[in-house]
Amino acid sequence: MNLDSYLTDHKKKVDQALREYLPPEHTYPTIIFQAVRYSLFAGGKRIRPILCMAAAEALGGKADAVLPVACALEMIHTYSLIHDDLPALDNDDYRRGILTNHKIFGENIAILAGDALLTEAFALLSDPKHLTDTDPSIHLDIIHDISSAAGFFGMIGGQVMDVQSEGKEFDMSTLQYIHSRKTGAMIVTSIRSGALLAGGKPAEVDALTQYGTQIGLAFQIADDILNVEGEENRIGKRTGTDKNRGKATYPALVGVEDSRKKGRELMEDALAAIALLDEKGEPLRLIARHIVERDF
């Protein structure tokens, strides 16, 4: 199979579904819908929703059946980027090659747009329109898994530590705390929620959780390496910013070469974790390689 066409096809599904689930841009009060759509359709790679769909497909489920959950994950991811870019946090002017949300709509609307995306993700996850013929308790499990991954001991906790570590000495255990929570937790729940919705057995969900944990770390290491030596016009945002801010990153701690090596090891571990999957798991295998080898 061809990974590029798999990614293109699944990204298209996500983009179409997001457009369908969100109120039209001219809905009153228009500015909030414009602000939300601006960041949601700013050219994201849709990695989290694609992982959710790929996990469901790996266990015999259908990509289309998990689209509401996949889109909710992307909404939560986008909210986190909008808030992360705010002047009080990372103070970034560009993201994906275009101005950040608050640079266009103002800080007040950017804060509210992030709040709205987070809130509406849960409205989507509990929307009776999308809950047909699945056991409602599985949907509750998924809501709990996703909200926990986004909360105190997941993304928010990682973000807090990231803020607090800026410009300070840090060690490998702080770094792993930040990575596993700030990026890792949402990647793991993306995969778990797809697996749960596809009716995965506990052993399958565990294997996919392992896979997700490894590629989540590999993903963040790859991001950190790109911040050191990526091409700004390929990745759409400024590079070198982590170093300038004294951010806790892998390259800062062990250097670029050892970071790359660690990324490859994590990929091997991820592949080993899903050895039990048949050929339906092939997209997950290719995605693991892609995450480590990507240059944007």
Added chain:
Amino acid sequence: MNLDSYLTDHKKKVDQALREYLPPEHTYPTIIFQAVRYSLFAGGKRIRPILCMAAAEALGGKADAVLPVACALEMIHTYSLIHDDLPALDNDDYRRGILTNHKIFGENIAILAGDALLTEAFALLSDPKHLTDTDPSIHLDIIHDISSAAGFFGMIGGQVMDVQSEGKEFDMSTLQYIHSRKTGAMIVTSIRSGALLAGGKPAEVDALTQYGTQIGLAFQIADDILNVEGEENRIGKRTGTDKNRGKATYPALVGVEDSRKKGRELMEDALAAIALLDEKGEPLRLIARHIVERDF
């Protein structure tokens, strides 16, 4: 029955449950738990959770059985206050007589504390520990009701219009849009979620929804009147701020006397809406009067 002791007793239940549901303050990374607890235990009146419990009790349910939902509502309310007070929004230094969250913890942590409270509210609403012996689809209905009330067409929409109306001409329809969404929607869902969890029949839930709509408006009008003529040391925040900012309020549009009259009319409508309730609905009746007559 005595309303004061009812409010005191139920407020205590909420405070205790919140302390139990939240991780201890010394949990790592400590600053986020300190920030969240700072605002959550800053002396809020717990109106929304009390309404949730009172609605459940009015239909024969138990207050204790709805505590997780009641606390989630208070967490969402508190997140909205933290974000609302930020410099980019209302730029308030004081709330409930003490410094606002960002004045103590910084804007970055205040943004994340709000995000965390919103996120963890949904983790609480879907926590398997609290879902015993209730139909899981009712919990999904409640999550959908609450997230919709907090989202685009609820609290966020009202907040956006509030931001946009500052210093501009406004009419009664804009004002009612703002009021019904910014404050009203969360009050209505507080009552509806209590009613749904207590197994309310559609006619009962409808009656309570009507009641909630009326008291939600009455509550906001009372708040606006207090901003004009309340005593700062009673209500714990600066007064006169709405007028200085050119905010869309009832007193600004029709004057204090007609605002007071409107509040009383809404209270009468609220009482009429729940005429079908027996004596178990008494707390709701007393709360409706209290909302219009309160001076803090």
